[in-house]
Amino acid sequence: xxxxxxxxxxxxxxxxxxxxxxxxxxxxxxxxxxxxxxxxxxxxxxxxxxxxxxxxxxxxxxxxxxxxxxxxxxxxxxxxxxxxxxxxxxxxxxxxxxxxxxxxxxxxxxxxxxxxxxxxxxxxxxxxxxxxxxxxxxxxxxxxxxxxxxxxxxxxxxxxxxxxxxxxxxxxxxxxxxxxxxxxxxxxxxxxxxxxxxxxxxxxxxxxxxxxxxxxxxxxxxxxxxxxxxxxxxxxxxxxxxxxxxxxxxxxxxxxxxxxxxxxxxxxxxxxxxxxxxxxxxxxxxxxxxxxxxxxxxxxxxxxxxxxxxxxxxxxxxxxxxxxxxxxxxxxxxxxxxxxxxxxxxxxxxxxxxxxxxxxxxxxxxxxxxxxxxxxxxxxxxxxxxxxxxxxxxxxxxxxxxxxxxxxxxxxxxxxxxxxxxxxxxxxx
Amino acid sequence: xxxxxxxxxxxxxxxxxxxxxxxxxxxxxxxxxxxxxxxxxxxxxxxxxxxxxxxxxxxxxxxxxxxxxxxxxxxxxxxxxxxxxxxxxxxxxxxxxxxxxxxxxxxxxxxxxxxxxxxxxxxxxxxxxxxxxxxxxxxxxxxxxxxxxxxxxxxxxxxxxxxxxxxxxxxxxxxxxxxxxxxxxxxxxxxxxxxxxxxxxxxxxxxxxxxxxxxxxxxxxxxxxxxxxxxxxxxxxxxxxxxxxxxxxxxxxxxxxxxxxxxxxxxxxxxxxxxxxxxxxxxxxxxxxxxxxxxxxxxxxxxxxxxxxxxxxxxxxxxxxxxxxxxxxxxxxxxxxxxxxxxxxxxxxxxxxxxxxxxxxxxxxxxxxxxxxxxxxxxxxxxxxxxxxxxxxxxxxxxxxxxxxxxxxxxxxxxxxxxxxxxxxxxxx
Numbered sequence: 001x002x003x004x005x006x007x008x009x010x011x012x013x014x015x016x017x018x019x020x021x022x023x024x025x026x027x028x029x030x031x032x033x034x035x036x037x038x039x040x041x042x043x044x045x046x047x048x049x050x051x052x053x054x055x056x057x058x059x060x061x062x063x064x065x066x067x068x069x070x071x072x073x074x075x076x077x078x079x080x081x082x083x084x085x086x087x088x089x090x091x092x093x094x095x096x097x098x099x100x101x102x103x104x105x106x107x108x109x110x111x112x113x114x115x116x117x118x119x120x121x122x123x124x125x126x127x128x129x130x131x132x133x134x135x136x137x138x139x140x141x142x143x144x145x146x147x148x149x150x151x152x153x154x155x156x157x158x159x160x161x162x163x164x165x166x167x168x169x170x171x172x173x174x175x176x177x178x179x180x181x182x183x184x185x186x187x188x189x190x191x192x193x194x195x196x197x198x199x200x201x202x203x204x205x206x207x208x209x210x211x212x213x214x215x216x217x218x219x220x221x222x223x224x225x226x227x228x229x230x231x232x233x234x235x236x237x238x239x240x241x242x243x244x245x246x247x248x249x250x251x252x253x254x255x256x257x258x259x260x261x262x263x264x265x266x267x268x269x270x271x272x273x274x275x276x277x278x279x280x281x282x283x284x285x286x287x288x289x290x291x292x293x294x295x296x297x298x299x300x301x302x303x304x305x306x307x308x309x310x311x312x313x314x315x316x317x318x319x320x321x322x323x324x325x326x327x328x329x330x331x332x333x334x335x336x337x338x339x340x341x342x343x344x345x346x347x348x349x350x351x352x353x354x355x356x357x358x359x360x361x362x363x364x365x366x367x368x369x370x371x372x373x374x375x376x377x378x379x380x381x382x383x384x385x386x387x388x389x390x391x392x393x394x395x396x397x398x399x400x401x402x403x404x405x406x407x408x409x410x411x412x413x414x415x416x417x418x419x420x421x422x423x424x425x426x427x428x429x
Numbered sequence: 430x431x432x433x434x435x436x437x438x439x440x441x442x443x444x445x446x447x448x449x450x451x452x453x454x455x456x457x458x459x460x461x462x463x464x465x466x467x468x469x470x471x472x473x474x475x476x477x478x479x480x481x482x483x484x485x486x487x488x489x490x491x492x493x494x495x496x497x498x499x500x501x502x503x504x505x506x507x508x509x510x511x512x513x514x515x516x517x518x519x520x521x522x523x524x525x526x527x528x529x530x531x532x533x534x535x536x537x538x539x540x541x542x543x544x545x546x547x548x549x550x551x552x553x554x555x556x557x558x559x560x561x562x563x564x565x566x567x568x569x570x571x572x573x574x575x576x577x578x579x580x581x582x583x584x585x586x587x588x589x590x591x592x593x594x595x596x597x598x599x600x601x602x603x604x605x606x607x608x609x610x611x612x613x614x615x616x617x618x619x620x621x622x623x624x625x626x627x628x629x630x631x632x633x634x635x636x637x638x639x640x641x642x643x644x645x646x647x648x649x650x651x652x653x654x655x656x657x658x659x660x661x662x663x664x665x666x667x668x669x670x671x672x673x674x675x676x677x678x679x680x681x682x683x684x685x686x687x688x689x690x691x692x693x694x695x696x697x698x699x700x701x702x703x704x705x706x707x708x709x710x711x712x713x714x715x716x717x718x719x720x721x722x723x724x725x726x727x728x729x730x731x732x733x734x735x736x737x738x739x740x741x742x743x744x745x746x747x748x749x750x751x752x753x754x755x756x757x758x759x760x761x762x763x764x765x766x767x768x769x770x771x772x773x774x775x776x777x778x779x780x781x782x783x784x785x786x787x788x789x790x791x792x793x794x795x796x797x798x799x800x801x802x803x804x805x806x807x808x809x810x811x812x813x814x815x816x817x818x819x820x821x822x823x824x825x826x827x828x829x830x831x832x833x834x835x836x837x838x839x840x841x842x843x844x845x846x847x848x849x850x851x852x853x854x855x856x857x858x
Contacts (some may be wrong), residue, residue: 011608017821019721022721023579023580024579026721027581027720030646033646033763054538101606131576137721137722138725138726139572139576139577139725142572142575142576143542143568143571143572146575146744146746147560147568147571147743148568148744150452150456150738150739150745151456152456152459215464219461223802266839275728279705290670291456292448292452292455292735292738293566293736293739293776294566294729295725296566296827297726297729298725298726298727298728299704299726299727300722300723300726301723301725302726303441306722307721309579309721310577310721310722311722314575314578317579320576322446322756322759324759327751327754328753330462330750330751330754334463384458
């Protein structure tokens with residue numbers, strides 16, 4: 001069965017939608033030769049038809065009524081590019097009911113309800129592509145699903161959020177403090193006015209959840225992904241990291257260890273020789289370790305109109321090919337299992353701890369003794385005289401469980417000689 | 430049309446064949462769930478059935494008669510893993526005539542006759558996978574064909590040969606000379622007893638040719654790929670590179686510029702901040718610049734039993750899925766054009782030139798004047814006193830054409846004050 005023309009409906013013409021349209025228009029000839037059929041954008045649903053957009057396109061395609069896409073019997077593929085849970089989910093469900101293949105870049109919806117949506121698509125033998133949902137133009141979904149498909153993945157570490165990587169890069173390279181670097185990111189359009197989604201780790205947690213579900217073929221409950229953001233990172237931490245030979249990055253880590261999954265997003269100190277340590281600015285990178293392939297890394301722009309447009313277009317092309325060959329749902333959801341997860345308290349890591357103490361003899365001894373009570377052994381300690389009677393003390397621990405370090409810090413923070421535990425950061429080695 | 434069991438015949442059970450079998454055996458459950466059908470290795474053709482091999486497998490599968498694979502009506506996919514032109518080509522052609530899908534890791538055959546073989550496969554609606562032919566486990570073929578398929582690729586730079594990268598890394602990090610580093614590579618099994626294929630650039634040229642054919646959708650005549658190897662690189666060059674802030678790497682470069690393709694493999698000096706500069710040992714990496722995606726990089730082990738086995742298995746899985754869905758030849762040859770190529774003499778680059786001169790006044794002036802005659806302008810020059818009356822002089826030029834620098838060096842080498850032009854290396858900025 002071959003189909004002559006592939007009709008596409010776009011829901012959403014923001015950044016990603018415009019990138020998709022432009023990628024198609026600029027490279028149409030090659031795209032259509034590769035697919036073997038014309039790709040026609042038949043209709044585009046937007047909220048505000050009169051809004052100026054950075055691309056030229058046929059405005060007669062615009063509608064404000066999504067049903068003109070989800071219910072149009074001639075449309076083969078619906079690309080949902082509005083993001084968020086609603087109304088995206090409703091549109092996708094309606095499109096699936098009407099037999100449409102789906103392409104989306106919606107990480108939040110995928111992370112929260114991807115399994116159900118993919119299962120519905122598979123039941124109806126429809127494609128459901130979501131390359132654009134993780135790491136922009138980096139083809140990590142296809143790589144994990146197909147190219148590394150013969151591997152048991154042990155571990156995946158990624159810089160998954162460009163905004164926070166830009167902020168941390170500015171803090172590292174220019175000595176900016178967090179607020180200044182955030183303001184710079186906002187001025188450049190890399191951060192939203194309300195940056196919560198990025199700087200508190202939500203965005204990276206969605207992406208890690210999606211990647212882990214593919215890597216470990218397991219349905220991931222987002223509530224089992226531990227995450228924190230970068231708001232607490234101070235320029236002092238950046239400076240100590242450099243002194244110690246580390247770079248601070250916000251990473252997502254997914255590991256399968258002893259049959260259980262460890263899923264966490266948080267800042268880490270990476271040795272400056274680590275391949276991810278030199279991934280700067282808005283770039284993303286994902287490091288994967290598989291039992292056959294060994295170590296592989298993928299690097300590129302993690303967001304932006306054209307990189308994400310490139311990813312969405314690649315899904316549209318794959319789906320179009322599958323439609324032509326009557327082979328939609330060739331590759332569907334691979335979350336065969338629900339693997340147990342590890343609580344963050346069970347994670348083993350090294351830790352950096354920065355605290356303000358009274359500058360008196362025996363302070364080090366009393367703090368060290370409490371670390372000892374909780375089996376936290378110390379690799380190094382640096383004390384610098386602060387202002388007045390205060391001293392800043394930085395500890396780096398040997399490997400310990402997160403439960404133990406948290407309990408130790410709880411007790412230490414109540415010592416009369418300790419004014420404040422300013423920050424603590426996991427150290428990845 | 431769905432098919433219950435996928436039967437595979439392997440031709441060759443060397444390094445790559447063993448890796449393929451082990452990847453399948455170790456990850457069989459997940460692989461078969463993803464594909465949706467059992468994958469059965471039905472027969473394996475080898476030259477020496479009694480040779481010891483690093484994997485355990487059912488020896489009753491072995492045959493020395495390739496026709497038992499190419500002519501077996503029950504076999505769906507033939508994986509050719511012997512390498513070289515003959516008898517690989519004959520086996521593949523026979524298998525194609527018999528309606529078998531093909532998977533191969535044979536870079537030489539692909540580079541020299543890939544277009545014809547892929548065209549024959551497409552005519553018969555058969556799959557022809559060759560992920561294992563370039564960069565081992567790095568999924569660069571799938572990435573270029575599918576994931577970056579919506580891009581016009583402008584440029585591709587890759588470290589494509591692990592053996593030479595290992596040798597250059599040893600020379601850089603340990604100050605070894607070329608012969609010592611080569612012997613180390615041979616002792617580790619990274620280089621053959623006859624290292625020609627690797628150290629003279631043949632292997633990288635094959636791979637560049639394959640990648641360029643996909644990147645630029647053009648049939649590449651291997652004779653239009655300029656290549657040279659690393660035999661001339663001396664430890665002095667490595668030391669000067671470091672002084673100048675560069676690292677020497679053997680790279681493949683493919684660019685489309687002014688409608689013509691530039692295809693070349695040779696050592697270059699890369700700024701030490703370049704993403705490829707820190708790719709060391711036997712690792713490979715490929716840097717791609719596309720008009721939508723921007724810059725992306727892929728990094729991993731470029732050779733080895735398991736990484737290449739991972740790549741071959743991914744092709745077997747894709748083909749198996751396509752067989753199940755009656756969709757073989759979904760993705761076939763994309764060499765739609767034969768784009769004109771640029772001669773190496775037209776390439777523009779900066780150049781490093783190291784020469785031995787008589788240590789006399791006016792030597793610099795007379796050499797510089799000849800550079801000037803050929804419009805080669807000089808960025809920097811370093812003169813070091815050598816032994817006796819000789820001095821070593823190192824020049825770095827501004828951008829010039831390769832034709833001009835070659836002509837200038839021809840004349841300079843005939844100056845009575847110039848004892849020898851020891852080496853010259855392109856500088857990539």
